[in-house]
Amino acid sequence: FEMKPIYNRILLKLSGEALMGDQEFGISSETITSYAKQIKEIADLGVEVGIVIGGGNIFRGLSGTEQGIDRVTGDHMGMLATVINSLALQNAIELLGVPTRVQTAIEIPKVAEPFIKRKAQRHLEKGRVVIFGGGTGNPYFTTDTAAALRAIEINADVVIKATKVDGIYDKDPVKFADAKKYTDVTYTEVLNKDLKVMDATAISLCRENKLPIVVFDSLTEGNIKRVVLGEKIGTTVIN
Ligand code: UDP
16 A cells, blocks of 8 residues: 655745744744654655745744834844744754755855755755745745745645644634634635635735645644645645
8 A cells, every 4th residue: 555645746834933832932843853754754755845934933024013123124034034944944854864955035155055946846856855945035025925936936736834723714713613614715715704824915826826725734743744645634725
């Protein structure tokens, strides 16, 4: 019996907060190792893996403005935070023997490669996990939009968005006991109902390019593999 992934190439989006574990800030080594193991599992299945990671565990541009930091400066700080997370994740994955590359949207050549689509594709074909740091490289964007953008650029079959909840609900499941979970939902419904999945820029980019999004709970170990093997967990956003 051979487990066969339903995707050849995926883009995994991890939030920065996902790395905190039960800490208040920063990177939990236990949590990052657990993600690295899950990533190794799917790479071992032959899936080509691109990753975009957020920076919210270190810095967010918008929270900076509350402390008097100019928005663009704050966003630069946030983008650099995603580079820090990318390097930490690269290290954790390579400790498990999986080759990786980090490519950044903001060039830091002593630290990582610049983002070059063709190079990224070549790495993926060779079985290297490619981590895209620095978001889109532009202020006023999010790492969700970076995930959608990179997924489209590298021709990924899907964006897999790891979250703390087990899918998309019609209302906040923490506040409302009768909140209903979607198995499938359309991009348009997500936008019209302002469902909390990804920001509108990311969703419309996915809609225009017919890129499916799977939202699932990544706290349960093994879930990334389940999604990749086609098990129907979480919610799928499609047309
Ligand atoms: N950011 C940005 N442009 C991008 C991606 C990210 O300016 O293309 C900045 C922005 O300030 C954001 C921070 O980087 O708050 C961290 O990213 P995000 O909030 O998306 O991380 P997550 O919530 O996924 O941890």
